[in-house]
Protein backbone atom coordinates (compact mmCIF):
# COMPACT_ATOMS: atom_id res chain seq x y z
CA UNK A 179 0.00 0.00 0.00
CA UNK A 180 1.29 3.48 -0.74
CA UNK A 181 2.22 5.72 2.24
CA UNK A 182 -0.67 8.08 1.46
CA UNK A 183 -3.11 5.18 1.90
CA UNK A 184 -1.43 3.78 5.01
CA UNK A 185 -1.24 7.10 6.91
CA UNK A 186 -5.01 7.50 7.54
CA UNK A 187 -5.20 3.87 8.76
CA UNK A 188 -2.35 4.46 11.23
CA UNK A 189 -3.86 7.75 12.40
CA UNK A 190 -7.19 6.03 13.08
CA UNK A 191 -5.53 3.19 14.99
CA UNK A 192 -3.33 5.62 16.97
CA UNK A 193 -6.43 7.34 18.38
CA UNK A 194 -7.02 4.23 20.54
CA UNK A 195 -3.71 4.79 22.34
CA UNK A 196 -3.61 8.56 22.55
CA UNK A 197 -4.51 8.63 26.21
CA UNK A 198 -1.00 7.41 26.87
CA UNK A 199 0.88 4.82 28.87
CA UNK A 200 -0.06 6.04 32.34
CA UNK A 201 -3.74 5.72 31.45
CA UNK A 202 -3.15 2.23 30.05
CA UNK A 203 -1.31 1.12 33.21
CA UNK A 204 -3.94 2.60 35.54
CA UNK A 205 -6.46 0.26 33.94
CA UNK A 206 -4.27 -2.74 34.88
CA UNK A 207 -2.06 -4.46 32.37
CA UNK A 208 -0.12 -7.74 32.28
CA UNK A 209 1.03 -7.66 28.67
CA UNK A 210 2.35 -4.96 26.37
CA UNK A 211 -0.22 -4.14 23.65
CA UNK A 212 1.00 -4.89 20.09
CA UNK A 213 1.14 -1.16 19.34
CA UNK A 214 4.15 -0.85 21.69
CA UNK A 215 6.09 -3.90 20.47
CA UNK A 216 9.23 -2.84 18.59
CA UNK A 217 10.72 -4.89 15.75
CA UNK A 218 13.15 -7.44 17.15
CA UNK A 219 16.28 -5.69 15.86
CA UNK A 220 15.34 -2.45 17.67
CA UNK A 221 14.56 -4.02 21.06
CA UNK A 222 16.90 -3.98 24.05
CA UNK A 223 18.51 -7.33 24.81
CA UNK A 224 17.22 -8.90 28.00
CA UNK A 225 17.55 -12.39 29.40
CA UNK A 226 14.32 -13.86 30.67
CA UNK A 227 12.27 -12.71 32.46
CA UNK A 228 13.46 -9.10 32.35
CA UNK A 229 17.09 -8.94 33.35
CA UNK A 230 18.99 -6.58 31.10
CA UNK A 231 22.18 -7.97 29.61
CA UNK A 232 24.80 -5.40 30.47
CA UNK A 233 27.16 -4.57 27.63
CA UNK A 234 30.70 -5.85 27.99
CA UNK A 235 31.94 -2.33 28.35
CA UNK A 236 30.73 -0.37 31.33
CA UNK A 237 30.69 3.27 30.35
CA UNK A 238 31.79 5.95 32.73
CA UNK A 239 30.87 9.29 31.22
CA UNK A 240 33.43 12.07 31.76
CA UNK A 241 32.54 14.08 34.85
CA UNK A 242 32.86 17.85 34.79
CA UNK A 243 33.21 19.50 38.17
CA UNK A 244 31.63 22.88 37.65
CA UNK A 245 33.37 24.43 40.63
CA UNK A 246 36.70 23.50 39.02
CA UNK A 247 35.60 25.14 35.79
CA UNK A 248 35.31 28.44 37.64
CA UNK A 249 38.73 28.09 39.30
CA UNK A 250 42.40 27.91 38.25
CA UNK A 251 41.94 24.48 36.65
CA UNK A 252 39.65 25.89 33.94
CA UNK A 253 42.00 25.09 31.00
CA UNK A 254 42.19 21.45 32.04
CA UNK A 255 38.42 21.19 32.52
CA UNK A 256 37.91 22.77 29.08
CA UNK A 257 40.11 20.06 27.57
CA UNK A 258 37.96 17.40 29.25
CA UNK A 259 34.85 19.06 27.78
CA UNK A 260 36.40 18.99 24.30
CA UNK A 261 37.30 15.33 24.62
CA UNK A 262 33.87 14.45 25.97
CA UNK A 263 32.06 16.31 23.17
CA UNK A 264 34.27 14.76 20.50
CA UNK A 265 34.21 11.22 21.85
CA UNK A 266 30.85 10.71 23.55
CA UNK A 267 28.72 13.76 22.79
CA UNK A 268 27.82 13.48 26.50
CA UNK A 269 29.21 14.34 29.92
CA UNK A 270 27.92 14.64 33.48
CA UNK A 271 28.12 17.84 35.49
CA UNK A 272 28.53 17.83 39.27
CA UNK A 273 28.97 20.72 41.71
CA UNK A 274 26.90 22.88 39.38
CA UNK A 275 25.63 25.19 42.06
CA UNK A 276 21.91 24.46 41.67
CA UNK A 277 20.49 23.77 45.13
CA UNK A 278 19.49 20.12 45.62
CA UNK A 279 15.98 21.25 46.60
CA UNK A 280 15.37 22.92 43.24
CA UNK A 281 15.97 19.73 41.25
CA UNK A 282 14.33 17.43 43.82
CA UNK A 283 11.23 19.66 43.94
CA UNK A 284 11.05 19.63 40.15
CA UNK A 285 11.12 15.82 39.93
CA UNK A 286 8.63 15.55 42.76
CA UNK A 287 6.10 18.06 41.39
CA UNK A 288 6.33 16.41 37.95
CA UNK A 289 5.56 13.05 39.57
CA UNK A 290 2.49 14.64 41.12
CA UNK A 291 1.45 16.10 37.76
CA UNK A 292 1.49 12.65 36.14
CA UNK A 293 -0.53 11.26 39.06
CA UNK A 294 -3.39 13.70 38.37
CA UNK A 295 -6.55 12.25 36.81
CA UNK A 296 -6.28 11.83 33.04
CA UNK A 297 -8.92 14.55 32.49
CA UNK A 298 -6.69 17.11 34.19
CA UNK A 299 -3.52 16.12 32.31
CA UNK A 300 -5.24 15.89 28.96
CA UNK A 301 -6.32 19.55 29.08
CA UNK A 302 -2.86 20.21 27.63
CA UNK A 303 -3.03 17.63 24.84
CA UNK A 304 -2.52 19.21 21.41
CA UNK A 305 -0.96 18.31 18.09
CA UNK A 306 0.32 21.90 17.68
CA UNK A 307 4.08 21.56 18.10
CA UNK A 308 4.53 25.25 18.79
CA UNK A 309 1.92 25.39 21.58
CA UNK A 310 3.37 26.82 24.84
CA UNK A 311 2.41 23.58 26.65
CA UNK A 312 1.96 20.16 25.10
CA UNK A 313 0.97 16.96 26.84
CA UNK A 314 1.18 13.74 24.91
CA UNK A 315 2.51 10.25 24.52
CA UNK A 316 5.10 8.36 22.43
CA UNK A 317 7.00 10.66 20.01
CA UNK A 318 4.46 11.82 17.49
CA UNK A 319 1.25 10.21 18.63
CA UNK A 320 -0.72 10.73 15.45
CA UNK A 321 2.02 9.44 13.12
CA UNK A 322 4.10 6.82 14.98
CA UNK A 323 3.69 3.29 13.66
CA UNK A 324 5.03 1.81 16.89
CA UNK A 325 4.47 3.66 20.14
CA UNK A 326 7.06 4.16 22.82
CA UNK A 327 6.43 3.65 26.53
CA UNK A 328 6.50 7.28 27.50
CA UNK A 329 4.13 10.12 28.31
CA UNK A 330 5.43 13.67 28.22
CA UNK A 331 4.76 17.26 29.14
CA UNK A 332 6.59 19.89 27.08
CA UNK A 333 6.86 23.46 28.30
CA UNK A 334 8.29 26.37 26.34
CA UNK A 335 10.25 28.29 28.95
CA UNK A 336 12.02 31.32 27.49
CA UNK A 337 11.10 34.15 27.74
CA UNK A 338 9.38 32.80 30.84
CA UNK A 339 6.77 35.58 31.38
CA UNK A 340 5.39 34.86 27.88
CA UNK A 341 4.80 31.20 28.64
CA UNK A 342 4.23 30.83 32.37
CA UNK A 343 0.52 31.77 32.28
CA UNK A 344 -0.11 28.75 30.02
CA UNK A 345 1.69 26.19 32.18
CA UNK A 346 -0.42 23.69 34.18
CA UNK A 347 -2.21 25.28 37.12
CA UNK A 348 -2.42 21.93 38.90
CA UNK A 349 -0.70 20.78 41.14
CA UNK A 350 -1.02 24.26 42.65
CA UNK A 351 2.74 24.60 43.23
CA UNK A 352 3.68 23.34 39.76
CA UNK A 353 4.23 26.73 38.15
CA UNK A 354 6.38 28.19 40.88
CA UNK A 355 8.59 25.10 41.28
CA UNK A 356 8.95 24.51 37.53
CA UNK A 357 9.64 28.22 36.92
CA UNK A 358 12.46 28.24 39.47
CA UNK A 359 13.88 25.11 37.88
CA UNK A 360 13.64 26.55 34.36
CA UNK A 361 15.33 29.83 35.34
CA UNK A 362 18.20 28.13 37.15
CA UNK A 363 18.73 25.63 34.33
CA UNK A 364 18.90 28.51 31.88
CA UNK A 365 21.62 30.16 34.00
CA UNK A 366 23.56 26.91 34.07
CA UNK A 367 23.18 26.60 30.31
CA UNK A 368 24.60 30.09 29.81
CA UNK A 369 27.69 29.19 31.82
CA UNK A 370 28.00 25.93 29.87
CA UNK A 371 27.83 27.84 26.57
CA UNK A 372 30.71 30.08 27.63
CA UNK A 373 32.78 26.98 28.41
CA UNK A 374 31.79 25.21 25.16
CA UNK A 375 32.68 28.27 23.03
CA UNK A 376 35.96 28.68 24.85
CA UNK A 377 36.70 24.99 24.29
CA UNK A 378 36.18 25.64 20.55
CA UNK A 379 38.48 28.67 20.83
CA UNK A 380 35.68 31.08 20.02
CA UNK A 381 35.56 34.36 21.93
CA UNK A 382 32.06 34.41 23.47
CA UNK A 383 32.21 38.17 24.06
CA UNK A 384 32.68 38.89 20.36
CA UNK A 385 30.58 36.13 18.86
CA UNK A 386 27.15 36.87 17.37
CA UNK A 387 25.95 33.31 18.01
CA UNK A 388 26.85 33.56 21.71
CA UNK A 389 24.63 36.65 22.01
CA UNK A 390 21.78 34.88 20.22
CA UNK A 391 22.04 31.89 22.54
CA UNK A 392 21.54 34.13 25.56
CA UNK A 393 18.12 35.07 24.27
CA UNK A 394 17.58 31.64 22.79
CA UNK A 395 14.84 29.06 23.08
CA UNK A 396 14.31 26.75 26.02
CA UNK A 397 12.00 23.77 25.98
CA UNK A 398 11.55 21.77 29.17
CA UNK A 399 10.49 18.19 28.40
CA UNK A 400 9.23 16.10 31.30
CA UNK A 401 9.28 12.39 30.50
CA UNK A 402 7.26 9.86 32.47
CA UNK A 403 8.00 6.14 31.99
CA UNK A 404 5.57 3.98 33.99
CA UNK A 405 6.68 0.42 34.92
CA UNK A 406 6.18 -1.90 31.98
CA UNK A 407 5.06 -5.56 32.27
CA UNK A 408 7.34 -6.64 29.38
CA UNK A 409 10.22 -4.15 29.15
CA UNK A 410 12.13 -6.40 26.76
CA UNK A 411 9.58 -5.74 24.00
CA UNK A 412 9.49 -1.97 23.94
CA UNK A 413 11.43 1.28 24.43
CA UNK A 414 10.80 4.37 26.54
CA UNK A 415 12.28 6.40 23.73
CA UNK A 416 13.66 5.19 20.41
CA UNK A 417 17.19 6.13 19.27
CA UNK A 418 17.31 9.85 18.54
CA UNK A 419 19.59 12.83 18.77
CA UNK A 420 18.40 16.06 20.38
CA UNK A 421 17.39 18.95 18.20
CA UNK A 422 18.89 21.90 20.13
CA UNK A 423 22.36 23.18 21.02
CA UNK A 424 22.73 21.55 24.45
CA UNK A 425 20.40 19.40 26.54
CA UNK A 426 20.63 19.45 30.34
CA UNK A 427 19.05 16.26 31.63
CA UNK A 428 17.92 15.64 35.16
CA UNK A 429 16.94 12.08 36.07
CA UNK A 430 15.58 10.50 39.22
CA UNK A 431 17.52 7.57 40.70
CA UNK A 432 16.20 5.00 38.20
CA UNK A 433 18.49 4.12 35.30
CA UNK A 434 17.16 3.91 31.74
CA UNK A 435 19.19 6.23 29.52
CA UNK A 436 21.54 4.52 27.06
CA UNK A 437 23.91 6.12 24.58
CA UNK A 438 25.43 4.64 21.47
CA UNK A 439 29.17 4.34 22.01
CA UNK A 440 31.37 2.43 19.57
CA UNK A 441 28.28 0.78 18.07
CA UNK A 442 27.13 -0.53 21.42
CA UNK A 443 24.29 0.65 23.66
CA UNK A 444 25.66 1.55 27.06
CA UNK A 445 23.70 2.59 30.14
CA UNK A 446 24.42 5.87 31.87
CA UNK A 447 24.52 5.41 35.64
CA UNK A 448 22.53 8.18 37.27
CA UNK A 449 24.64 10.27 39.68
CA UNK A 450 22.18 11.77 42.17
CA UNK A 451 21.90 15.54 41.84
CA UNK A 452 24.04 15.71 38.68
CA UNK A 453 23.10 16.80 35.17
CA UNK A 454 23.74 14.73 32.08
CA UNK A 455 24.67 17.23 29.35
CA UNK A 456 24.62 16.31 25.70
CA UNK A 457 25.51 17.90 22.39
CA UNK A 458 22.45 18.58 20.23
CA UNK A 459 22.13 18.79 16.44
CA UNK A 460 22.60 22.58 16.49
CA UNK A 461 25.94 22.34 18.27
CA UNK A 462 27.07 19.68 15.80
CA UNK A 463 26.17 22.09 12.97
CA UNK A 464 27.64 25.14 14.76
CA UNK A 465 30.93 23.31 15.48
CA UNK A 466 30.94 22.16 11.85
CA UNK A 467 30.90 18.52 12.94
CA UNK A 468 33.64 18.74 15.53
CA UNK A 469 31.27 18.04 18.42
CA UNK A 470 28.86 15.17 17.87
CA UNK A 471 25.19 14.96 18.69
CA UNK A 472 25.11 11.31 19.70
CA UNK A 473 22.22 8.86 19.45
CA UNK A 474 20.59 7.86 22.69
CA UNK A 475 17.51 5.90 23.74
CA UNK A 476 15.60 5.01 26.89
CA UNK A 477 14.82 1.57 28.32
CA UNK A 478 11.96 0.89 30.70
CA UNK A 479 11.74 -1.61 33.54
CA UNK A 480 9.03 -3.70 35.18
CA UNK A 481 9.40 -2.35 38.71
CA UNK A 482 10.01 1.35 39.08
CA UNK A 483 8.41 4.34 37.39
CA UNK A 484 11.00 6.77 36.05
CA UNK A 485 10.87 10.55 35.58
CA UNK A 486 13.39 12.60 33.66
CA UNK A 487 13.42 16.31 32.85
CA UNK A 488 15.28 17.36 29.70
CA UNK A 489 15.90 21.06 29.23
CA UNK A 490 16.62 21.71 25.55
CA UNK A 491 18.39 24.98 24.85
CA UNK A 492 19.20 26.57 21.55
CA UNK A 493 19.12 29.67 19.36
CA UNK A 494 15.87 31.67 19.10
CA UNK A 495 13.27 29.80 17.04
CA UNK A 496 13.60 32.51 14.36
CA UNK A 497 17.38 32.06 13.93
CA UNK A 498 19.19 30.38 11.09
CA UNK A 499 21.69 27.84 12.44
CA UNK A 500 24.95 27.45 10.55
CA UNK A 501 28.58 26.42 11.06
CA UNK A 502 30.45 29.12 13.00
CA UNK A 503 32.42 31.41 10.64
CA UNK A 504 35.31 31.09 13.16
CA UNK A 505 35.62 27.40 12.36
CA UNK A 506 35.42 27.70 8.58
CA UNK A 507 38.34 28.26 6.23
CA UNK A 508 39.65 26.91 2.95
CA UNK A 509 40.72 23.66 4.55
CA UNK A 510 37.52 23.37 6.59
CA UNK A 511 34.58 24.07 4.31
CA UNK A 512 31.06 24.05 5.81
CA UNK A 513 29.77 20.51 6.34
CA UNK A 514 26.12 21.46 6.95
CA UNK A 515 23.50 23.54 5.22
CA UNK A 516 21.95 26.50 7.00
CA UNK A 517 18.83 25.38 8.79
CA UNK A 518 15.90 26.90 10.63
CA UNK A 519 13.12 25.83 12.97
CA UNK A 520 10.44 25.86 10.28
CA UNK A 521 12.42 23.36 8.19
CA UNK A 522 12.79 21.13 11.24
CA UNK A 523 9.09 21.30 12.12
CA UNK A 524 8.16 20.47 8.57
CA UNK A 525 10.56 17.54 8.62
CA UNK A 526 9.42 15.97 11.90
CA UNK A 527 5.75 16.48 11.42
CA UNK A 528 5.87 14.65 8.10
CA UNK A 529 7.58 11.44 9.27
CA UNK A 530 8.72 9.35 12.21
CA UNK A 531 11.80 10.89 13.82
CA UNK A 532 14.35 8.12 13.57
CA UNK A 533 18.02 7.96 14.20
CA UNK A 534 19.76 11.16 13.15
CA UNK A 535 17.85 11.58 9.94
CA UNK A 536 17.11 15.30 10.33
CA UNK A 537 20.77 16.15 10.81
CA UNK A 538 21.71 13.76 8.01
CA UNK A 539 19.36 15.67 5.73
CA UNK A 540 21.29 18.89 6.47
CA UNK A 541 24.75 17.47 5.65
CA UNK A 542 26.63 18.68 2.62
CA UNK A 543 28.01 15.71 0.73
CA UNK A 544 31.10 16.65 -1.27
CA UNK A 545 32.60 14.63 -4.06
CA UNK A 546 36.36 14.57 -3.55
Ligand SMILES: O=C(O)CCC(=O)C(=O)O
Nearest residue numbers: 399401420435476486488
Ligand atom coordinates in the same frame (compact mmCIF):
# COMPACT_ATOMS: atom_id res chain seq x y z
O1 LIG B 1 14.75 10.05 29.82
C1 LIG B 1 15.93 10.16 29.49
O2 LIG B 1 16.85 9.74 30.18
C2 LIG B 1 16.32 10.82 28.19
C3 LIG B 1 15.26 11.71 27.63
C4 LIG B 1 15.63 12.24 26.28
O3 LIG B 1 16.50 11.75 25.61
C5 LIG B 1 14.93 13.43 25.73
O4 LIG B 1 13.98 13.93 26.37
O5 LIG B 1 15.33 13.88 24.63
Ligand SMILES: [Fe+2]
Nearest residue numbers: 418419420474
Ligand atom coordinates in the same frame (compact mmCIF):
# COMPACT_ATOMS: atom_id res chain seq x y z
FE1 LIG C 1 17.07 13.03 23.99
